[in-house]
Amino acid sequence: MTExxxxxxxxxxxxxxxxxxxxxxxxxxxxxxVGVLPGVGPLAGISLLLPATFGLDATRAIVMLAGIxxxxxxxxxxxxxxxxxxxxxxxxxxxxxxxxxxxxGRAGAALAIAAVGSYVxxxxxxxxxxxxxxxxxxxxxxxxxxxYFALLVLGLLVLAYMSSGSMLRALAMAxxxxxxxxxxxxxxxxxxxxxxxxxxxxxxxxxxxVAVGLFGLAEILATxxxxxxxxxxxxxxxxxxxxxxxxxxxxxxxxxxxVLGFLIGIVPGSAHIIASFVSYALERKLxxxxxxxxxGAVAGVAGPESANNSATSGAFxxxxxxxxxxxxxxxxxxxxxxxxxxxxxxLLIKQQPELFWGFxxxxxxGNVVLLILNLPLVGVFVNILRVPYPIxxxxxxxxxxxxxxxxxxxxxxxxxxxxxxAFGYLLRKLGFETAPIVLGVVLAPMIEMALxxxxxxxxxxxxxxxxxxxxxxxxxxxxxxxxxxLKPLVTRSLDWRARLALxxxxxxxx
Amino acid sequence: xxxxxxxxxxxxxxxxxxxxxGAQEPYPSRPVTIVAPFPPGGVADLTxxxxxxxxxKVLKNPVGVVNKTGAAGAVGMQFVATSKPDGYTLLLALxxxxxxxxxxxxxxxxxxxxxDQFAPIALISADPTILVVPADKPWKTAADFIADARKRPGxxxxxxxxxxxxxxxxxxxxxxxxxxxxxxxxxxGAGPALTAILGGHVDALASGPAVxxxxxxAGKLRALAGWGDKRVAALPEVPTFKELGFTDAEFYIxxxxxxxxxxxxxxLAKLRETLxxxxxxxxFKSAMDKLETPIVFKQGAEFAAFFQADAGRLAEGxxxxxxxxxx
Numbered sequence: 001m002t003e004x005x006x007x008x009x010x011x012x013x014x015x016x017x018x019x020x021x022x023x024x025x026x027x028x029x030x031x032x033x034v035g036v037l038p039g040v041g042p043l044a045g046i047s048l049l050l051p052a053t054f055g056l057d058a059t060r061a062i063v064m065l066a067g068i069x070x071x072x073x074x075x076x077x078x079x080x081x082x083x084x085x086x087x088x089x090x091x092x093x094x095x096x097x098x099x100x101x102x103x104x105g106r107a108g109a110a111l112a113i114a115a116v117g118s119y120v121x122x123x124x125x126x127x128x129x130x131x132x133x134x135x136x137x138x139x140x141x142x143x144x145x146x147x148y149f150a151l152l153v154l155g156l157l158v159l160a161y162m163s164s165g166s167m168l169r170a171l172a173m174a175x176x177x178x179x180x181x182x183x184x185x186x187x188x189x190x191x192x193x194x195x196x197x198x199x200x201x202x203x204x205x206x207x208x209x210v211a212v213g214l215f216g217l218a219e220i221l222a223t224x225x226x227x228x229x230x231x232x233x234x235x236x237x238x239x240x241x242x243x244x245x246x247x248x249x250x251x252x253x254x255x256x257x258x259v260l261g262f263l264i265g266i267v268p269g270s271a272h273i274i275a276s277f278v279s280y281a282l283e284r285k286l287x288x289x290x291x292x293x294x295x296g297a298v299a300g301v302a303g304p305e306s307a308n309n310s311a312t313s314g315a316f317x318x319x320x321x322x323x324x325x326x327x328x329x330x331x332x333x334x335x336x337x338x339x340x341x342x343x344x345x346x347l348l349i350k351q352q353p354e355l356f357w358g359f360x361x362x363x364x365x366g367n368v369v370l371l372i373l374n375l376p377l378v379g380v381f382v383n384i385l386r387v388p389y390p391i392x393x394x395x396x397x398x399x400x401x402x403x404x405x406x407x408x409x410x411x412x413x414x415x416x417x418x419x420x421x422a423f424g425y426l427l428r429k430l431g432f433e434t435a436p437i438v439l440g441v442v443l444a445p446m447i448e449m450a451l452x453x454x455x456x457x458x459x460x461x462x463x464x465x466x467x468x469x470x471x472x473x474x475x476x477x478x479x480x481x482x483x484x485x486l487k488p489l490v491t492r493s494l495d496w497r498a499r500l501a502l503x504x505x506x507x508x509x510x
Numbered sequence: 511x512x513x514x515x516x517x518x519x520x521x522x523x524x525x526x527x528x529x530x531x532g533a534q535e536p537y538p539s540r541p542v543t544i545v546a547p548f549p550p551g552g553v554a555d556l557t558x559x560x561x562x563x564x565x566x567k568v569l570k571n572p573v574g575v576v577n578k579t580g581a582a583g584a585v586g587m588q589f590v591a592t593s594k595p596d597g598y599t600l601l602l603a604l605x606x607x608x609x610x611x612x613x614x615x616x617x618x619x620x621x622x623x624x625x626d627q628f629a630p631i632a633l634i635s636a637d638p639t640i641l642v643v644p645a646d647k648p649w650k651t652a653a654d655f656i657a658d659a660r661k662r663p664g665x666x667x668x669x670x671x672x673x674x675x676x677x678x679x680x681x682x683x684x685x686x687x688x689x690x691x692x693x694x695x696x697x698x699g700a701g702p703a704l705t706a707i708l709g710g711h712v713d714a715l716a717s718g719p720a721v722x723x724x725x726x727x728a729g730k731l732r733a734l735a736g737w738g739d740k741r742v743a744a745l746p747e748v749p750t751f752k753e754l755g756f757t758d759a760e761f762y763i764x765x766x767x768x769x770x771x772x773x774x775x776x777x778l779a780k781l782r783e784t785l786x787x788x789x790x791x792x793x794f795k796s797a798m799d800k801l802e803t804p805i806v807f808k809q810g811a812e813f814a815a816f817f818q819a820d821a822g823r824l825a826e827g828x829x830x831x832x833x834x835x836x837x
Contacts, residue, residue, distance in 0.1 A: 202581030345724025
């Protein structure tokens with residue numbers, strides 16, 4: 001413990017030195033911008049800016065890249081809440097209740113809760129990263145394909161809690177999403193599936209163009225179709241801050257989101273995206289008023305936003321402790337270290353204490369910087385809503401196209417986004433929810449890959465899922481969840497979903 | 511009258527300008543772009559950037575790197591294959607350039623591009639893959655490994671960067687040279703493949719030396735043998751498969767610069783010369799040193815011969831793997 005403290009002092013002496021502080025600050029600002037720009041998420045931001053760090057020394061480069069990473073996670077919530085455009089894939093869930101809060105005039109409150117939740121999650125998870133990294137990292141590596149598959153199956157069950165309307169419609173949309181996720185090169189055999197000769201479709205349909213199209217564009221189209229434009233919101237200063245009740249509603253979701261996000265974040269792979277989905281479902285399940293979700297529930301913003309931020313730190317655990325490229329973003333950061341002649345590996349903490357502890361300390365500092373940066377900006381960002389729609393919406397459209405194009409420089413992505421926008425509009429008119437499609441697109445390639453890798457490992461024996469303790473446990477939890485879900489069928493009691501349906505019917509009769 | 515004289519003057523100047531452009535504009539007179547068909551942080555990108563910086567010094571002309579990614583590199587390679595052959599769009603390709611068209615052929619689909627669409631300029635680096643196993647596995651030597659694999663065909667598993675990817679091909683070449691059968695578990699990229707062996711989910715991996723060295727030093731992985739024609743400098747005690755008698759197990763992850771076919775010969779000559787000087791640049795050397803990637807420079811006929819031999823081996827490898835049918 002004293003050693004850790006001693007090391008932390010060393011870390012802060014590195015992190016608070018003016019040049020490092022400057023790079024952390026620049027990273028946070030750039031990250032926030034990257035997050036705010038629709039479509040451009042942390043991976044795209046880090047990749048685009050990686051070459052710019054080649055001239056710096058290793059510690060500065062890593063501190064700046066990390067700043068971009070968690071800055072983008074903060075920034076992603078802004079456009080989700082204000083305009084229903086996910087800044088990156090992990091803030092899809094924030095779109096639902098965050099935007100609903102904004103429509104009710106609580107945009108400032110939603111932004112403030114997202115910022116504070118992100119801050120708490122960021123800071124707490126850095127403490128966890130510092131104290132638990134080495135033992136947790138070895139545990140994280142035990143997540144192979146079978147464990148990953150079991151985890152993703154749990155993620156699929158989450159679908160059932162995502163929509164507020166009919167279960168049948170939600171499952172239909174999820175199936176559609178899973179089917180869309182099948183497009184692309186079959187990772188196990190090399191076949192091109194449903195690509196129709198378009199080489200770009202080989203990588204499948206990206207989550208970002210789908211999410212921006214289904215949420216952002218569809219919203220713009222729907223507004224354009226209204227007989228009269230919705231009233232322009234003019235938030236006053238007092239409305240910017242969350243009320244006491246809103247803070248109370250946010251407290252527990254922030255705590256749960258932090259723990260959940262960190263645990264999911266350490267698993268190698270792209271699991272951090274599902275952290276926010278799982279958190280949303282968990283909050284809905286635990287809530288006393290699940291019917292408020294989708295209509296602007298505070299917990300629906302606080303939970304997922306905290307979860308996606310602490311997943312960020314979680315993802316660093318295997319990278320820093322073992323030098324393992326545990327996901328796309330850690331892989332880019334490891335490459336940045338190699339460019340600077342730091343060979344990332346299990347000996348990194350011992351060989352490069354300044355880098356490791358400087359990095360940890362800079363994450364504390366960066367989270368404070370982001371909070372200071374973001375809370376006052378709430379007032380600025382909210383004013384975007386004052387812009388009249390004829391000016392606001394075309395600009396948003398332009399930014400969406402720009403952002404989606406910037407990620408891969410691919411016009412095909414722009415077309416996917418536009419088609420999804422039109423499709424999302426249609427679905428909205430027909431009363432379907434689109435969030436399950438996005439989750440399907442996220443999960444399908446991951447589940448398929450994990451399942452087939454597991455079977456390749458076991459030479460086709462399904463027993464592999466039960467022989468391995470972690471995957472067996474996870475699947476057991478899934479089974480319990482399904483059983484609990486079936487209970488109302490047996491006992492004939494009405495759950496919230498049925499009550500909601502009855503209430504809707506009542507409305508219609510009136 | 512005045513006006514018409516001015517008109518003639520301007521037209522003449524314009525004509526003169528067009529004439530010089532048409533005749534011979536000295537190459538290069540505008541920025542050159544190197545396309546890296548993989549995302550930033552990958553081998554292609556990390557090689558392309560110091561190459562571009564060193565070329566810039568020699569050409570005294572801006573040289574930029576653009577990542578055009580997708581479909582395991584096919585998107586960027588196709589882009590350069592169909593670019594204007596004027597020497598302003600170049601490609602930094604890896605070994606996979608000869609695998610992709612071969613795999614397309616195997617599935618009978620229209621190829622994204624063919625190898626003939628490129629004019630090879632120079633080889634920059636060639637890194638032999640090495641065979642690593644988790645340190646807690648019983649095999650101490652490559653001979654142990656191969657003997658055990660013969661005893662238990664299809665039981666020893668390995669991870670790779672993806673089906674028909676470079677790391678998959680290396681293992682396939684070994685399997686054929688040693689007549690063994692291993693179990694293939696493909697991952698989406700070299701990073702996840704490394705994570706898989708470190709987590710103990712597979713038994714072996716063919717990998718570039720640089721990324722596994724720290725894990726070998728830390729005692730997590732053991733290197734058994736290499737695919738090069740000489741031993742890896744950082745691992746002098748690890749033999750090559752050639753030394754062990756498996757002469758066909760030769761494989762390199764290499765990086766080379768290509769131009770679209772039809773680029774004029776004077777431009778190609780200028781680029782070859784530029785790269786020859788560029789690889790001797792001290793900044794370039796130190797950048798490659800940090801990546802622990804050996805510079806292997808070949809140009810002209812020598813590179814063409816290397817490229818052809820390598821492409822032949824890989825095409826053979828792809829054909830031997832054949833189509834993977836679902837079980």
